[in-house]
Amino acid sequence: MNVMQIAERATATATAKMTARGVQVHYGENHALKDVDVDILAGTVTAFIGPSGCGKSTFLRCLNRMNDTVASARVTGEIRLDGEDIYDRRVDPVTLRARVGMVFQKPNPFPKSIYENVAYGPRIHGLTRNRAELDQVVETSLRKAALWNEVKDRLQAPGTGLSGGQQQRLCIARAIATAPEVLLMDEPCSALDPIATAQVEELIDELHTQFSVVIVTHSMQQAARVSQRTAFFHLGHLVEYGETGQIFTNPRDPRTESYITGRIG
Amino acid sequence: MGIGLLILIVLGLAGCGFLLGRQRALSLVEGDARRLHSLPSYYGWSVLLFTAVPALLLTAAWLFLQPTVVAHRVAASIPEATVTARGGLDLVMTDIRRISEGLDLIARREGLDTKAVAALGTDTALKERLGAVGVAAGAGSDPAVFDAALAWRETSAGLHRAMTIAVLLLAAAGFLFAFLRISPALRARNLVEQFVLVLLISCSLIAVATTFGIIASLVAESWSFFRIYPASEFFLSTVWNPKFGGGSQLGLWPLVWGTIYVSLIALAVAVPIGLLAAIYLSEYATPRLRATVKPLLEILAGIPSIVYGLFALITVGPILRDWFAMPMGLGASSSSVMTAGVVMGIMLIPYVSSLSDDIINAVPQAMRDGSFGLGATQSETVKRVVLPAALPGIVGAVLLAASRAIGETMIVVMGAGAAAKLSLNPFEAMTTVTVKIVSQLTGDTEFASPETLVAFALGLTLFCFTLALNVAALVIVRKYREQYE
Structure with missing residues (x-):
């Protein structure tokens, strides 16, 4: 993509959806994330980039408290969703995760039918009153995930029978179906071929008008293509965070420049 | 020659085959193992397997079939009158087998040769002597049964000698065949792999075959039950x-x-x-x-x-x-x-x-x-x-x-x-x-x-x-x- 285009990309002047202040994460003895401050803006795609083990996935998993499922993880600091501290004692991580959805690195459809995969979230949260409404939610979610036309004739077929790219879009549809406010994506294209990757990227571009999207990626081209804002992590530190165009064309920190030009990684 | 000794000899021969085969493979390439198709030990294994496996299989098959063959031959020589007098062929054959085993034990314990054993037939104290070695034989005094028992011993011994010779010959033939076959181009490793495959297949077949055997025996006995008891009642x-x-x-x-x-x-x-x-x-x-x-x-x-x-x-x-x-x-x-x-x-x-x-x-x-x-x-x-x-x-x-x-x-x-x-x-x-x-x-x-x-x-x-x-x-x-x- 042309560098000038990135630089001139219009960024939404939106308000902060999630704010993180002084976030630290320890896995047992290992200090994985050090003092991270980030604002995730509403209606924006935010990309986290950085070399392996830099803490970007760890931070992503803090945003919907998925780190709670790891016994050795300890999170300190403050993360707010719409001004409400998500690590507050009164917040139920289960409801939080319905508001902050997640798509994983490897497509992980449940061993159920395509329909049941998408209906899973609405069912467990009681979002629909009857079967017709549920059908409607399933269809809308699949349409938003750009999968409807491919699967509308075989909704009862197992979700595991789809191709890798279709499976990942099914997982995205599944996450959309609970109507989240923020969608976290942990390297959603790393297990996909280039064509499927392009489809998912196109999808992300369409989705950000409705949700805030946070995407962790190893591919700098991908970050440049899909995101409006980019955060660069290195060795557990947030090195630089700003508009994607600025990060890629005019980084302030020498480490960022080294990374995006391929000198460190 | 006892079975144990025979098997030991075959295994010993196979062991020598391993060492010699390995040696021969190495000497064919003047000690440069890289010119061989397979690692030297695979050549050794190929000789070992060709020596031991056919010979041991023959032994097993022979031991399995021998009693049937002997019984068949002896049964032909028993007079009809004796069979009817003693209540059927099966009972007579059991007696004969038991007496011949008793005679074996007596012969071993007292160091008798074949003639002396044959002479036991006229011994009035035969029943007691059989009893002394733990064999209860009521029919020992019947000369026809005694003769049959002698015939049983003789046939068994003859077949046993034949088996020993056949097994040793087969082992030697296998040894020579495999040993002479060794050349640097011989795919010894593939041979050994194939043997492993056959071994695995036969083990799984044993499991399946046993299942069928069990079913067959159940069905056979159930069949005889339903012949004497109405199935509808059951x-x-x-x-x-x-x-x-x-x-x-x-x-x-x-x-x-x-x-x-x-x-x-x-x-x-x-x-x-x-x-x-x-x-x-x-x-x-x-x-x-x-x-x-x-x-x-x-x-x-x-x-x-x-x-x-x-x-x-x-x-x-x-x-x-x-x-x-x-x-x-x-x-x-x-x-x-x-x-x-x-x-x-x-x-x-x-x-x-x-x-x-x-x-x-x-x-x-x-x-x-x-x-x-x-x-x-x-x-x-x-x-x-x-x-x-x-x-x-x-x-x-x-x-x-x-x-x-x-x-x-x-x-x-x-x-x-x-x-x-x-x-x-x-x-x-x-x-x-x-x-x-x-x-x-x-x-x-x-x-x-x-x-x-x-x-x-x-x-x-x-x-x-x-x-x-x-x-x-x-x-x-x-x-x-x-x-x-």
């Missing part, structure tokens, strides 16, 4: 009342009902407890707790069923009688279906829990993450994602428990009694198919009577029963399986 009558004097009623249903009833109670105890324990252990327990509790639970599986039987007899039976059966007016017997079922259920808990735990653990973590990521709680995740994914395996575990329950005998004998009854009252004594198989086979009746042979028909029924259960489960699993990957 399958349709609801009365089980064997009499040793004959005129028994051998209806299948009281026993089948007892089996089903006890197994159902056992599964009703074992499946919920075992499955819930497995879910706790694999999904909720900390690794340390799991590492302690799981082995403890598995200790239950190591307790012999007779010990559970004692537990049923001494503890559970009286408790159920005093606290449940008597107050509810359902009976006064401490042996009851309930006692056996509950104790059997306790025995089966570790089977269900341990297997289910492994299966639940095998469900990929990605499934759980996906569900948690959508805001599902732990129990929703278990109920809607983990258990459906693990279902085929869990059904398998339950089936394994069910076949154990159906086949269990000891707990039933001690907990449920031995009275065959058709009743719905769980506090009444009943019995199962397996218990009756044991008591019919160990009874005092003649083997060829319906009272004994019914055991085989019962065994066949039980077999068909478990087979149907397995097939049904397979169908269920295939229909409802939710595959992950």
